[in-house]
Amino acid sequence: MPRQVPIDAGVDRRVRRSRAALFAAAVRLVSERGTTSVSLTELAEAADLSRQAVYSHFCDRDSVIVAAGIDLIERELFPALAECDDGAWGQMTLLATRHLAHHRPYYRALGTGPCAYPAKQAVLASVASLHNQVGGQAVRGFEGDDAVTFVVGGCFDLFTRWLVDSEDPLDPDAMADRLLTLAGQLFSRDLAESIRRP
Numbered sequence: 660m661p662r663q664v665p666i667d668a669g670v671d672r673r674v675r676r677s678r679a680a681l682f683a684a685a686v687r688l689v690s691e692r693g694t695t696s697v698s699l700t701e702l703a704e705a706a707d708l709s710r711q712a713v714y715s716h717f718c719d720r721d722s723v724i725v726a727a728g729i730d731l732i733e734r735e736l737f738p739a740l741a742e743c744d745d746g747a748w749g750q751m752t753l754l755a756t757r758h759l760a761h762h763r764p765y766y767r768a769l770g771t772g773p774c775a776y777p778a779k780q781a782v783l784a785s786v787a788s789l790h791n792q793v794g795g796q797a798v799r800g801f802e803g804d805d806a807v808t809f810v811v812g813g814c815f816d817l818f819t820r821w822l823v824d825s826e827d828p829l830d831p832d833a834m835a836d837r838l839l840t841l842a843g844q845l846f847s848r849d850l851a852e853s854i855r856r857p
Contacts, residue, residue, distance in 0.1 A: 732782070749839060753832065
């Protein structure tokens with residue numbers, strides 16, 4: 660797991676600003692280049708930080724890039740998902756596909772480069788944490804870590820394939836429909852009925 664300083668009210672404002680600048684630089688540079696092959700020096704310079712400042716929070720470049728992806732998900736996608744009604748799988752799936760399509764260059768590079776495995780593990784940990792915070796209901800209809808790993812890990816791989824292999828422009832609505840159809844085929848009839856798009 661990447662070494663990080665947690666972002667919370669107890670963290671110095673300068674640290675939060677530095678981390679925000681570093682994450683923004685990582686997302687921008689990786690998106691522009693279409694690869695995670697961005698040096699730590701380049702990330703530090705783009706964020707107007709010293710390499711030493713970056714190393715005080717992260718052990719390497721991959722940790723920065725993965726943390727930037729988790730920050731993007733937790734800052735943009737999770738709050739939107741939290742606004743959804745309980746059991747609104749169709750709406751949540753569409754929000755996820757639209758978020759991924761909007762940030763396609765970044766997530767495509769993250770899912771296919773040397774950061775892919777750490778990114779997948781970080782996404783699983785982030786969703787599991789959210790799942791536990793809301794009483795085991797983040798992945799609605801499922802209980803336990805194995806279920807979260809199964810659902811989120813499978814979605815991570817499907818999303819990566821979609822981001823890499825699909826022609827431009829991406830169709831988030833069609834991808835959401837594909838995922839919901841698949842869920843309906845895999846899960847019990849009652850659960851399938853509850854996750855059908857509105």
